[in-house]
Amino acid sequence: MIGASISRWTMSYFAMALAWLFLALALMVAGVGYPVAEIASPDTLVLVHAVCIGWLSLAMCGALFQFVPVLVAKPLFSERWALPALVLLTAGLVSLLAGFLSLGGRLPPVLWLLPLGAILLVAGFGLVVVDLGLTAWLRPTGPARFVLAGLASLCATVAFGAVFAFVLAGWAGSAGDAFLAAGIPLHAISGLGGWLTLTAMGVSYRLLSMFMLSPDVDDRQSRITLGAGALAIGVTVAGGILAIGVASGLSVVLSIAAVFGLVSAALYGRDIAGIFRNRKRRQLELNMRMATLSFASLAATALLGIVLVAAEAFAAHIGPFAFLAVFGWLSGLVLTKLYKIVAFLTWLETYGPVMGRAPTPRVQDLVAEGRATKWFVIYYVAVWAGTLMLLAGELHIFRAAAVAMTVGVVGIVREVIRIRRLADVAGPVRLPGGAVAPHLLFARN
């Protein structure tokens, strides 16, 4: 078969991811976790893992189940693994968060929930990694290489996290305590930088080229971008473990990794600018226009990191730095691409089977970009304002920014639901003979 089919569970992953995003936003509005609480507090661990596993990782997994087969023009290794993986990941995250709440005294002391959560998450991510890895391995060129590097980083992230969970439960002895005390940056960098960022980069190369009809980035060029990013993660993981082993401190390792990371981000910026410059479709759709705000947020994150390091204030302001990376760069990109992917998949699911038999609308007929624009703008402006408020230590105004972020996300999700319900498609072509309206939460194929 040339091409790929529609992933049955991608919508389910997106729906679950958005539910976790709303939980995280609610926590921020309510003042639970950072910045009201310490960055290493159990409440903050709840918030961070709801965002990074529940929201970003589930959304990324859902997108990859649909998109990796597109990258390699081969079917997914096993479509049947996607739903069990979602169940395992959800159960694992619930258990992990309950463990954190237990650790913070908000629940009775049942710390075995932490290792249980870790085991379930290892099983869930294991299914994802094997399924996507075996699919991407068939044709590991260009963007697929980024996905493979991202999946390798995911393995490292999950391994670190699992060890930490056992340590926090008191099951890993004094060596484990030492590893937990020093190793959290390695877990965070391999997760945010390796798994989420390298994968988002790879997916964006292909999505942007495909939707703007731009030539693919030269393979050698993108390989250097990936090489720098992979070196940053490799140095972090391998060098970090070695440094902890010999108790030498992480500053040298993290400095080298930061240089490689900045080089990779700069090269990625060059590659993306090239895709935009060489596009054959001059008019940009909403998802592309808004994605540029994510790229700007990535550049701003890199700049903020440089400024903070130069001012010797990085450790004190790691919160706003991570906030901008997570919500400006990663979450912004996921929301913009989710808006596009849902419309495209909904079109395929509804109108693909009747093509040639009846007139059909265009993908653009499923969306109302004019109405959706304001929600994205509200979201990005709120994220940038929130970052500034964190830097300024204005915690009450930060919570107002979190409210505005929530308003933006509610608006975007409403638009996505309208797409799924075909609510903006003109009457005569909305459901031609033989077409079946899609289910909100999964594909019918």
Added chain:
Amino acid sequence: MTEDLVGFIRDALRVVIDPELGENVVDLGFIYDISVTDGAVLITMTATTPGCPATSFLKEGAQAAASTVPGLVSADVTMTFEPPWTPDLIAPGVRASLGFAAIN
């Protein structure tokens, strides 16, 4: 007679659109060849991206549309990516309406 039939098939294929570009596969230049032999048509066509999940729907849609043309005994569609499709193949009037770059 065969030329008329090819014209009818080409017209019938205009109901099949590329969902992303929103234009029909004929004006987009996706149809590389239409050959009719003894009432059997073989259509050779392409799409923008080999891995796109729309590819199979485009192929099946073209087959369904061609099958509606009276006088044909069968319709088959072959999907190829050689040579790769480029926007140069779009009909000039459609290219302008899509907001494509004049050069590139």
